[in-house]
Amino acid sequence: xxxxxxRPDPAYPGEMNDENIxxxxxxxxxxxxxxxxxxxxxLYAYAIDGLVSGGDISEYVLKPxxxxxxxxxxxxxxxxxxxxxxxxxxADPCKDLDTVALKLVNGFCVVLFPGVGAIAFExxxxxxxxxxxxxxENTVKGPKDAFVETxxxxxxxxxxxxxxxDLRLYxxxxxxxxxxxxxxxxxxGVTNPELVERMKTRLDEIDVDGFLSPAAVxxxxxxxxxxxxxxxxxxxxxxxxxxxxxxxxxxLIVDGLPLGYLAPVDLGxxxxxxxxxxxxxxxxxxxxxxRYCALLLGLLLPGLFIAMATFHQEMLPLPLLRAIIESxxxxxxxxxxxxLGLLIAFELLQESGIHLPQAIGQSVSIIGGIVVGTxxxxxxxxxxxxxxxxxxxxxxxxxQPNRDLAEAVRLWRFALAVLGALAGLFGVTVGLIGxxxxxxxxxxLGVAYLAPFSNVKNASILRPRLDRNKQRNPDLNPQDGRNQx
Amino acid sequence: xKKWFFLxxxxxxxxxxxxxxxxxxDAAELQPVELLYLNRTGGMLxxxxxxxxxxxxxxxxxxxxxxxxxxxxxxxxETADTLLLDPSCKELSNELPQYLRPACGVCLGxxxxxxxxxxxxxxxxxxHEPGVTLLDLxxxxxxxPILRFKLGEMRLVE
Numbered sequence: 001x002x003x004x005x006x007r008p009d010p011a012y013p014g015e016m017n018d019e020n021i022x023x024x025x026x027x028x029x030x031x032x033x034x035x036x037x038x039x040x041x042x043l044y045a046y047a048i049d050g051l052v053s054g055g056d057i058s059e060y061v062l063k064p065x066x067x068x069x070x071x072x073x074x075x076x077x078x079x080x081x082x083x084x085x086x087x088x089x090x091a092d093p094c095k096d097l098d099t100v101a102l103k104l105v106n107g108f109c110v111v112l113f114p115g116v117g118a119i120a121f122e123x124x125x126x127x128x129x130x131x132x133x134x135x136x137e138n139t140v141k142g143p144k145d146a147f148v149e150t151x152x153x154x155x156x157x158x159x160x161x162x163x164x165x166d167l168r169l170y171x172x173x174x175x176x177x178x179x180x181x182x183x184x185x186x187x188x189g190v191t192n193p194e195l196v197e198r199m200k201t202r203l204d205e206i207d208v209d210g211f212l213s214p215a216a217v218x219x220x221x222x223x224x225x226x227x228x229x230x231x232x233x234x235x236x237x238x239x240x241x242x243x244x245x246x247x248x249x250x251x252l253i254v255d256g257l258p259l260g261y262l263a264p265v266d267l268g269x270x271x272x273x274x275x276x277x278x279x280x281x282x283x284x285x286x287x288x289x290x291r292y293c294a295l296l297l298g299l300l301l302p303g304l305f306i307a308m309a310t311f312h313q314e315m316l317p318l319p320l321l322r323a324i325i326e327s328x329x330x331x332x333x334x335x336x337x338x339x340l341g342l343l344i345a346f347e348l349l350q351e352s353g354i355h356l357p358q359a360i361g362q363s364v365s366i367i368g369g370i371v372v373g374t375x376x377x378x379x380x381x382x383x384x385x386x387x388x389x390x391x392x393x394x395x396x397x398x399x400q401p402n403r404d405l406a407e408a409v410r411l412w413r414f415a416l417a418v419l420g421a422l423a424g425l426f427g428v429t430v431g432l433i434g435x436x437x438x439x440x441x442x443x444x445l446g447v448a449y450l451a452p453f454s455n456v457k458n459a460s461i462l463r464p465r466l467d468r469n470k471q472r473n474p475d476l477n478p479q480d481g482r483n484q485x
Numbered sequence: 486x487k488k489w490f491f492l493x494x495x496x497x498x499x500x501x502x503x504x505x506x507x508x509x510x511d512a513a514e515l516q517p518v519e520l521l522y523l524n525r526t527g528g529m530l531x532x533x534x535x536x537x538x539x540x541x542x543x544x545x546x547x548x549x550x551x552x553x554x555x556x557x558x559x560x561x562x563e564t565a566d567t568l569l570l571d572p573s574c575k576e577l578s579n580e581l582p583q584y585l586r587p588a589c590g591v592c593l594g595x596x597x598x599x600x601x602x603x604x605x606x607x608x609x610x611x612x613h614e615p616g617v618t619l620l621d622l623x624x625x626x627x628x629x630p631i632l633r634f635k636l637g638e639m640r641l642v643e
Contacts (some may be wrong), residue, residue: 226489310509314563321517321564328513335511415493422496423507 012097044112051107078113090122121336134236141278146236150257160267175211185251192477229442230404233262240321248478264445268452273401284463298396303420303428305389309335309422327383336421342390511521517564520607533600533623535607569594587620596634
């Protein structure tokens, strides 16, 4: 078996001089080296075009060096520059070539004092997407600031929601080549330190080239279990993220992803929405009950429909059975083929809607859902009853607040439909038992996936009244279990 | 994950080749019966349905077997709403719950009823349900409504 390429440490060995720094970025068109004359001394400035602001370099690095900085020795020059003669908010000394390279790719301008050292001045460009309204987790009430692709902007958004000095942001880099900035967010005095340590350990154990996609984050962090169910909760809403942190969960922000991740998770977290805290507890509870019903309906309806129309017709009320029989009179396919075919067609429509531009995607959905569906029913290729069963199941999937959970349900819905076609209610029941066993075996950072339902005391699908919800989730073992007086 | 796919594929293969010990009948193949007419002809019991199917036999079991064997699809008796009994078959009413659901309505058919009239009779009985069911008969009810049929005209007498 091929061994993984060993990671060189340091990545860029050698003396910190102009020649070696240029060698690191040899062939990089956006690498900008510059020679500076500071009195009798020759300095070198480096930056990566596009990551830095040219104006800021001129104003806050080059101008002070040219106009203010002067000293008898290069060592004094370096000390003065580091201590504020070059007026810049951030001036980090670089101890080796690795640090120089890292600072440059992170939007710093590095000034080399040959034979003495190098200083990295922060001159990041202001070009980045500003916080905008969430696109997926939209709510009527509640804040409208969603995460963006820049980790520092995201941490500032979190700070604005949680102005506690106890907020802890552990920063690390993941990915040999992508060097992705990752921040672990927790609240000192609330979050179980063991959870934070587990998250840090998992991040440290990740040794991959790139850590760029959501799947990479989710699979590497959660341990790549063979399951379709999400083991990390993502959110684009900063308020949902901060609420999770306040509950004692650990947050994860990855540079380049406009999302925040929360762990541990259980099924209850995926069934709650940001909107739940935007409305009164009565309405929120009713909607949550509706959501759970939709979860069950979306999961079971196609399988039950096949099972009952093929194996257990006597279980259907007579008028319904007659309606189904009448609707299937001239349809050439069996119920199982009809429903499974429709489920596949539904998935295809959904996929096409995602990959096409929004305007065309909507047209495709209308053509596929209404025009083709109606035409297929009129042509007696499918029965209206099967179409309704699959459509209702599909709509129930859209009710779920978390897309990852909805997609897992889509997969299991298909499996249950196949089992229903093979063995009727027996098959559906076997599948359902298998699903419960599967879910019971899942854990997220040590918390059981079905935790909200395994403890009768905590088993509540309703949204509790806030003034009575005085305890944090005990499954998370928070340091401070109480959240209000 | 692979083992799950293999398991599902094996199940599908089993289903396609008939290796799965479960067999169902698709709803499309069902012949849902709403009305049954039970009478005696030539010493044999005859069951006719509003779907146009019929079966004959020396006893009820044989007649139902013949009915099911001779039908184009699968005769589905769970949808039967009404049983029309020839007065000569009245004594069989206690055996009928074995074959029909207990909520099935019962009435005696008097007059020149033929198989071709059953669809029309069914329409009439859908609108004028007999108040007695097989369950009532089993519970000891003795009075059965009578459907008088003459030259296409019918009337349900309680």
